[in-house]
Amino acid sequence: MTENTTPNKLDSYRKQESKDEMKIQVISFVSMIVFTVIAFALVGTQLMTGSYLSILLVVLAIVQAMFQFLYFMHLKDKGHGPASASIYGGMLIAFLTILGLGVITWW
Amino acid sequence: MSHQEAIGRNAHKIDPNNIPAEPARATAEGKHKHLGIWIFLGSETVLFASLFGTYIALKNSTAGGPTTQELYGLELVFLMTLLLLTSSLTSVYAIYHMKNNNFKKMQLWMGITGLLGLAFLGCEIYEFAHYITDYGFTFRSSAFGSAFYALVGFHGGHVIFGLSWLIVLMARNAKRGLDTYNAPKYNTFALYWHFIDVVWVFIFTVVYLMGMVG
Amino acid sequence: MSTTTQKRSLGTVIWDYMTTVDHKKVGVLYLLFGGIFFLMAGLQALIIRTQLMTPENDFVSAGLYNELITMHGTNMLFLAAMPLFFGLMNYVMPLQIGARDLAFPFLNGLGVWLFIFGGLLMNSSWFFGGAPDAGWTNYAPLSVQSPGHGINFYVLGLQLAGAGTIMTGINFIATIVLMRGPGMTYMRMPLFTWTTLVTSILILFAFPAFTIALFLMQFDRMFxxxxxxxxxxxxxxxxxxxxxxxxxxxxxxxxxxxFGIFSEVIPTFSKKRLFGYTAMVFATFLIAFLGFMVWAHHMFTVGLGPVANALFAIGTMAIAVPTGIKIFNWLLTMWGGSIKITTPMLYALGFIPSFTIGGMTGVMLGSTVADYQFHDTYFVVAHFHYVIIGGSVFGILAAVHYWWPLMFNRMLSEKLGKLEFWLFFSGFHLTFFIQHFLGLMGMPRRYWVFLENQELDLGNLISTLGSYLMGLAVIVLLINVVTSYFKGPAPRDPWDGRSLEWSVPNPTPYYNFKYTPLTRGLDPLWIEKMEGDGKIKPAEPLHDIHMPHGSILPFLISLGFTIASFGFIYQLDGPHGRILIYIGMAFAIGCMIVRSLKDDYGYNIPKEELEKEDD
Structure with a gap:
């Protein structure tokens, strides 16, 4: 920010702030890995089968994607309104596209 | 360097005593690029959705060739997932160092990101070669084959494009250091790279895991 | 340096346009090439109608007829109507929001050249063994099995043009979101800017599906x-x-x-602000939103099943609601206004009933059961020409007359303009109204001949005569354009306009606004005319203006991709195709790397120089 006029290179507040944020990033990375492992384990161990498993897998993927969007890509930060609108709009149309092709191609 | 260029470059220098909180969005052009790449990614979402839809529609059209259950193996896909997820984290580190105005570390982490991406790409090429030589499963063997290679290959193509982009970016800026002219370029790349990772999350879920389930 | 242009040689002018990243010049390029493709597609339409003038005519052969209908549709939709709108948007939209350029000037140049080269590539198919012939919808498996290279030209030409379209869409969105001038809040934006935004959003989310469809087609045909x-x-x-x-x-x-254009034209010539501005904005969004939900109504007869058909039928009919809101708002804008009948206003007045007819037949087609009867008959042809000509083309022609003085610093003749309108309007209804009945009588679309004594003769003759009137109208427009060049410069703000684009001097300075304009409400220029001295207030003191450098790279990148496209088209014929792919790709990628390696900081117009210019 331009209002930052302290003579030291990076004031300690800013440094601490970005360190804290990095901590959150690492936490989200770990949770993404956990979700991935759960997904692979569910399939590998065949604890569940059938369409329930498929739904669960997709839910896990969506949660992971949201971590990626909101934290890694900073969509949760301020000033990301238009950016969010474009990606969520894309997801809506993507959903419709997949639904259309998935459901009414063979009938 | 022409006079105009010198003025331009000076105007983009980062004052070490007054580092902008978001070097990538310190200039108008940086702001434009930041929104521009997000809009582009919104568009890419539909692009990949069309491929996913095609894949879902054709995944059982094996025409007597190998089926999803016969082809896919979990180990390699898990390794590829780890590689790409980690490369996503390393690019976060790179942007973290950008915000601290530490150019060398940023380049280092970007380099690691690139290497991980390269390893991912190697795995993918190995996987494709394996399918083709061991199963005779090609782009032409069935509608399923076409859809599989189109979807996964399109993602692979995005990885290749990302890697080339990164190489050009790192090479061109190696001697210049970080300024508010190239910070947006790095940031744009990082966002693109995360998006590739998101697409992969859906590929390993929808293609491989759900393909194993049947 | 003053804005009065010195005489420049033709070579410098062409070079200037080839390297331009200025949104105004890019807009002119879009208009020029969109216009050329419009004329070509119009000519193809006239040949089609001539073939159908009498029963069992042999004016063109069956194969050529298929090529003509394909090229007419594809050219009109992708290479004429859309680029013409893009040209208008490019020129006018930044001026309407008080911006000095688009968010990505370089990308804008790339977008226009990709469109131009893509369009030229597709149309060059005539000289390379035959044009695409599977209809503008290019349905598989017909298109996959079509012999020759025609469909390959369709695929690659539209792929290039489509890439340019997506880029420009992104550019418009980023510009409108980020570059609105001081005081220009979203709800003060002119309706044309709003529709530019919503149109760009539609492009953004719709075109990628087509990109993929074209890739799949390309893979099927070539790999x-x-x-x-x-x-x-x-x-x-x-x-x-x-x-x-x-x-x-x-x-x-x-x-x-x-819709956006008419929402500018009608208030201007009714001397009233737009009725129901907020409703208009939301209706635009609603139309866009619903527009994504209804694609399968083109596929009712594919047999998707009653549930899918019913859902898509309901969605389709729902679109009539926001469209109706718009129609009534335009009518109420005119209500009690002091209406001045000019050429743009005539088009607006002609548009409302024409488009309403097209909308009503749309609802008829949206009813699944009835659609089984209407499908693939001339009823459909009549319907979509009523919406595309009655809506889009009327809009384009209105806008051309309306913004011509702004864009080219000349007034188009009102006398010729009105003649053109009446020729076009009557020709249009003569051509297409009768086609509803031809369709109901069972005449299928895309047939190159019909038999005599099936009560189709007279209808087809009337239709053909009508199309000649439309052709005549376009000739009148061309005469108008050429003769206007020899008239003196246009006065500033000739229509007594309401929005910011009319506040700039004529011709528009290359930096658009000397002072960043301050917007004090909806219809900012009108507010200043009513409450101030008629001049837009500067938002801040005079500054240096930062401008982007021009570049030849967009042209070269597009050229590279075009060469590679030729390679893809011919790659099955032997090694020379593959060589072309490598050459073209290497050239395009090389240019992209050059762009990446070379710093481009732009330049500043110093304050002192600006002070010499008039406001």
């Missing part, structure tokens, strides 16, 4: 993949889905900008 090959488990309905996921929003891409 033996099996997406649409039934023998290997493929499914040609995938093409239809992907095509219409783009294709239906596409018709809103074509008509929403026209």
């Amino acid at each position: 033996d993949s099996a997406f649409f090959d039934i023998a290997l488990g493929g499914n040609s309905v995938i093409w239809q889905h992907l095509f219409w996921i783009m294709g239906h929003p596409e018709v809103y891409i074509l008509v929403l900008p026209a």
Whole structure:
């Protein structure tokens, strides 16, 4: 920010702030890995089968994607309104596209 | 360097005593690029959705060739997932160092990101070669084959494009250091790279895991 | 340096346009090439109508007829109507929001050249052994099995043009979101800017599906993949889905900008602010939103099943509601206004009933049961020409007359303009109204001959005569354009306009606004005319203005991709095709790397220089 006029290179507040944020990033990375492992384990161990498993897998993927969007890509930060609108709009149309092709191609 | 260029470059220098909180969005052009790449990614979402839809529609059209259950193996896909997820984290580190105005570390982490991406790409090429030589499963063997290679290959193509982009970016800026002219370029790349990772999350879920389930 | 242009040689002017990244010049390029493709497609339409003038005519052969209908449709939709709107948007939209350029000037140049080269590539197919001939919808498996290279030209030409379209869409969105001048809040934006935004959003989310569809088609035709090959488990309905996921929003891409234009024209010539501005904005969004939900109504007869058909039928009819809101708002804008009948206003007045007819037949077609009867008859042809000509083309022609003085510093003759309108309007209804009945009597679309004594003779003759009137109208427009050049410069703000674009001097300075303009409300210029001295207030003191450098790279990148496209088209014929691919790709990528390596900081116009210019 331009209002930052302290003579030291990076004031300690800013440094601490970005360190804290990095901590959150690492936490989200770990949770993404956990979700991935759960997904692979569910399939590998065949604890569940059938369409329930498929739904669960997709839910896990969506949660992971949201971590990626909101934290890694900073969509949760301020000033990301238009950016969010474009990606969520894309997801809506993507959903419709997949639904259309998935459901009414063979009938 | 022409006079105009010198003025331009000076105007983009980062004052070490007054580092902008978001070097990538310190200039108008940086702001434009930041929104521009997000809009582009919104568009890419539909692009990949069309491929996913095609894949879902054709995944059982094996025409007597190998089926999803016969082809896919979990180990390699898990390794590829780890590689790409980690490369996503390393690019976060790179942007973290950008915000601290530490150019060398940023380049280092970007380099690691690139290497991980390269390893991912190697795995993918190995996987494709394996399918083709061991199963005779090609782009032409069935509608399923076409859809599989189109979807996964399109993602692979995005990885290749990302890697080339990164190489050009790192090479061109190696001697210049970080300024508010190239910070947006790095940031744009990082966002693109995360998006590739998101697409992969859906590929390993929808293609491989759900393909194993049947 | 003053704005009065010195005489420049033709070479410098062409070089200037080839390297331009200025939104105004890019807009002119869009208009020029969009206009050329419009004339070509119009000529093709006249040949089609001539063939259908009498029963069992042999004016053109069956194969050529198929090529003509394909090229007419594809040219009109992708290479004429859309680029013409893009030209208008490019020129006018930044001026309307008080911006000095688009967010990505370089990308804008790239977008226009990709469109131009893509369009030229597709149309060059006539000289390389035959044009595409599977209809503008290019349905598989017909298109996959079509011999020759025609369809390959369709695929690669539209791929290039489509890439340019997506880029420009992104550019418009980023510009409107980020570059609105001080005081220009979203709800003060002129309706044309709003429809530009919504149209760009539609492009953004609709065109990628088409990109993929074209890729799949390309793979099937050139690399033996099996997406649409039934023998290997493929499914040609995938093409239809992907095509219409783009294709239906596409018709809103074509008509929403026209809505925006009429929402500028009608208030200006009624001397009233737009009735129901907020409702207009939300209706625009609602149309766009619903537009994505209804693509399968083009596929009712595919047999998607009653549930899918019913859902899509309901969605389709729902679109009539926001469109109706718009129609009534335009009518109420005129209500009690002091209406001045000019050429743009005539087009607006002609548009309302014409488009309403097209909308009503749309609702008829949206009813699944009835659609089984209407499908693939001239009723459909009549319907979509009523919306595309009655909506989009009327909009384009209105805008050309309305913004001509702004864009080219000349006034078009009102006398010729009105003649053109009446020729076009009567020709249009003569051509297409009768086609509803031809369709109801069972005449199928895309047939190159019909038999005599089936009560189709007279209708077809009337239709053909009408189309000649439309052709005549376009000639009048061309005469108008040419003669206007020899008249003196246009006065500033000739229509007594309401929005910011009319506040700039004529011709528009290359930096657009000397002072950053301050917007004090909806219709900012009108507010200043009513409450101030008629001049837009500067938002801040005079500054240096930062401008982007021009560049030849967009032209070269597009050229490289075009060479590679030729390679793809011919790659099955031997090694020379593959060599072309490598050359073209290497050239394009090389240019992209040059762009990446070279710093481009732009330049500043110093304050002192600006002070010499008039406001």
